[in-house]
Amino acid sequence: xxxxxxxxxxxxxxxLKVENLxxxxxxxxxxxxxxxxLALDGVSFTIFPGTTLAIVGESGSGKSTLASCLAxxxxxxAGNIWFEGKDIVQLGERARRQLRPQIQLIFQDPASSLNPRxxxxxxLVEPFILQRxxxxxxxxxxANSLLERVGLSPNIVERPPTELSGGQRQRLAIARALALExxxxxxxxxxxxxxxxxxxxxxxxxxxxxxxxxxTYLFITHDLAMAAHLADKIAVMNCGRIVEQGPxxxxxxxxxxxxxxxxxxxxxxxxxAAQPAVEQ
Amino acid sequence: xxxxxxxxxxHVSYRSREGVLCPALAGVSFDLMPGEIMGVLGESGSGKSTLAVSLVxxxxxxxxxxxxxxxxxxxxxxxxxxxxLQQIRGRRISLIFQEPSLALHPTMRVxxxxxxxxxxHSSLKKSALNERTRQVFAEVFPEEADRISRSYPHQLSGGQRQRVLIAQAxxxxxxxxxxxxxxxxxxxATQMExxxxxxxxxxxxxxxxxxxxxxxxxxxxxxxRVMVLYxxxxxxCGPAATVxxxxxxxxxxxxxASIPPVFDESGSGRKTRLPVIxxxxxxSSLPRGGCPFEPRCTERMDICREREPALVNLGxxxxxxxxxxxx
Numbered sequence: 001x002x003x004x005x006x007x008x009x010x011x012x013x014x015x016l017k018v019e020n021l022x023x024x025x026x027x028x029x030x031x032x033x034x035x036x037x038l039a040l041d042g043v044s045f046t047i048f049p050g051t052t053l054a055i056v057g058e059s060g061s062g063k064s065t066l067a068s069c070l071a072x073x074x075x076x077x078a079g080n081i082w083f084e085g086k087d088i089v090q091l092g093e094r095a096r097r098q099l100r101p102q103i104q105l106i107f108q109d110p111a112s113s114l115n116p117r118x119x120x121x122x123x124l125v126e127p128f129i130l131q132r133x134x135x136x137x138x139x140x141x142x143a144n145s146l147l148e149r150v151g152l153s154p155n156i157v158e159r160p161p162t163e164l165s166g167g168q169r170q171r172l173a174i175a176r177a178l179a180l181e182x183x184x185x186x187x188x189x190x191x192x193x194x195x196x197x198x199x200x201x202x203x204x205x206x207x208x209x210x211x212x213x214x215x216t217y218l219f220i221t222h223d224l225a226m227a228a229h230l231a232d233k234i235a236v237m238n239c240g241r242i243v244e245q246g247p248x249x250x251x252x253x254x255x256x257x258x259x260x261x262x263x264x265x266x267x268x269x270x271x272x273a274a275q276p277a278v279e280q
Numbered sequence: 281x282x283x284x285x286x287x288x289x290x291h292v293s294y295r296s297r298e299g300v301l302c303p304a305l306a307g308v309s310f311d312l313m314p315g316e317i318m319g320v321l322g323e324s325g326s327g328k329s330t331l332a333v334s335l336v337x338x339x340x341x342x343x344x345x346x347x348x349x350x351x352x353x354x355x356x357x358x359x360x361x362x363x364x365l366q367q368i369r370g371r372r373i374s375l376i377f378q379e380p381s382l383a384l385h386p387t388m389r390v391x392x393x394x395x396x397x398x399x400x401h402s403s404l405k406k407s408a409l410n411e412r413t414r415q416v417f418a419e420v421f422p423e424e425a426d427r428i429s430r431s432y433p434h435q436l437s438g439g440q441r442q443r444v445l446i447a448q449a450x451x452x453x454x455x456x457x458x459x460x461x462x463x464x465x466x467x468x469a470t471q472m473e474x475x476x477x478x479x480x481x482x483x484x485x486x487x488x489x490x491x492x493x494x495x496x497x498x499x500x501x502x503x504x505r506v507m508v509l510y511x512x513x514x515x516x517c518g519p520a521a522t523v524x525x526x527x528x529x530x531x532x533x534x535x536x537a538s539i540p541p542v543f544d545e546s547g548s549g550r551k552t553r554l555p556v557i558x559x560x561x562x563x564s565s566l567p568r569g570g571c572p573f574e575p576r577c578t579e580r581m582d583i584c585r586e587r588e589p590a591l592v593n594l595g596x597x598x599x600x601x602x603x604x605x606x607x
Contacts, residue, residue, distance in 0.1 A: 058467045058469055058470070059437075059438060059466070059467045059470070060437070165324070165325070166324055193464075195323035195324055195494045196323070196494060196495060196496065196535060196538055196539055197323060197534070197535055197538045197556060197557045198323070199538070200538035200539070200540075200554035200555070200556045201556045203540070203554055204553050204554055204556060207551060207553065222467035222468055223468065224468070225539070225540050225541070226540055228540065228550065229540035229541075229550055229551070229554070230551065232551075248550065249550075262469060263468065263469065266468040266469040266471070266472045267468055267497075268468065268471070268472070268495065268497035268498050268500065269497050269500065269541075270496055270497050270500050270524050270525075270536055270539070
């Protein structure tokens with residue numbers, strides 16, 4: 001984890017470069033034999049190390065399909081995904097297996113992505129066990145430092161995740177994702193299921209990890225307010241296409257595409273102008 | 281004007297596996313006026329969902345109403361007999377839940393699912409039932425009502441499924457609808473659309489609504505009044521415009537501050553730490569005897585640990601339970 005923290009990263013090699021990504025699903029139906037659904041329709045973007053790209057869009061716009069393709073959980077129909085200069089679409093299974101730890105996913109609902117019958121400790125060391133490279137002592141040591149890194153108390157290691165609060169569970173999911181020192185974290189609606197106050201805590205944790213470890217995030221969400229807060233760049237998706245992308249300020253202040261304007265208009269806000277400063 | 285629903289000093293507890301009673305609601309009181317939208321705001325564990333189900337006595341087996349009263353149409357629902365309750369639930373007071381895909385039968389056309397609600401509560405003939413079903417669908421789906429009523433849940437979008445649940449809820453012409461996080465699983469554009477649908481129905485049918493959410497931003501421009509729950513108690517209640525624009529309780533203030541501002545013109549606030557409420561609200565950390573928010577409060581005083589604060593009236597029916605405002 002010695003990646004230099006950088007907020008601009010413009011003069012570096014992109015960490016991830018996606019070119020013309022297409023994903024078609026065959027839709028099964030009783031009447032027509034074949035129907036196809038174009039989930040991704042020529043998606044292209046780049047992410048530089050240490051930065052955050054937010055992908056925003058309504059449900060059904062292809063955001064989660066994109067996440068699955070990037071994490072090698074689905075194979076794209078066409079297109080290229082360059083990760084540190086290697087095209088992961090073309091890689092064989094063995095090479096892909098070596099690459100997978102470097103790209104980690106965090107899902108929306110931590111309650112359903114953590115095994116309820118395992119203890120916090122078992123959940124945390126599973127990635128190490130699968131890698132078969134660590135001794136028991138090393139695993140315990142790593143697990144403890146991971147807990148500390150995400151702000152969880154070490155005395156919860158014996159408990160099952162069902163006894164943790166929503167915020168603690170999402171911290172645990174983040175700790176597990178960090179276990180194998182990934183370079184890219186894909187956050188698929190990782191904050192959406194949490195309470196507002198907990199969302200703020202997890203958002204702060206993500207920003208801290210970015211500045212201390214130089215993490216790179218792909219932040220997938222329909223919450224434009226949070227995207228605006230966390231992202232350096234924003235890409236707006238609609239019907240499997242990126243309709244607009246650019247620096248976050250520009251997208252927010254001068255939205256060009258109709259989808260972006262519609263998303264901006266739909267963001268619920270408390271009338272902040274009328275709200276006095278909090279600490280008066 | 282007389283209130284349509286009156287809740288007095290409601291106490292609800294859950295029995296844990298060890299047999300210990302854990303309080304979920306501790307003395308909640310409020311009135312709901314006809315045609316009013318009451319926004320109930322709270323984080324997980326604040327007791328907001330317990331409130332929704334205990335009003336119509338649908339608590340899970342280990343839930344117990346300790347004391348209190350829920351007056352509706354000159355009856356105390358907490359004392360009502362099972363057959364009286366059956367007459368009220370779904371007909372006079374209906375519930376809408378968070379996850380529309382779980383609340384609908386996957387292999388039954390949605391039209392039939394709404395028709396069954398009507399059939400369970402009325403003795404209409406078949407043709408009249410079908411006619412009424414059609415009317416209800418026309419109410420929530422101004423376009424394509426027929427196509428949607430013939431669809432199966434999986435053929436509909438999240439927003440459409442939520443509208444089917446709304447159709448079920450309003451089918452029998454209730455006077456109160458309790459909606460527990462009805463838009464939490466939807467994206468923001470669809471959320472706005474559903475809130476719009478609720479508002480239209482309120483105007484057309486004069487529905488009173490209890491709208492439960494964890495997102496304060498949803499209530500702005502939607503709710504008439506806002507009630508903030510913390511640790512099973514009402515910490516602040518008042519007209520939505522007042523509470524949202526100038527919250528008084530330290531919890532409400534901290535909660536609103538933790539939401540990132542969207543249109544920060546300068547862009548200077550971006551990528552900065554968001555103000556958070558330290559600690560979490562799990563029950564083991566709740567204090568006994570003092571203010572429930574005391575351990576996490578930045579403005580706590582000695583008195584906060586000694587006794588519970590009473591509700592203070594700040595005028596214009598804005599009440600807050602905090603010693604800062606007691607004189």
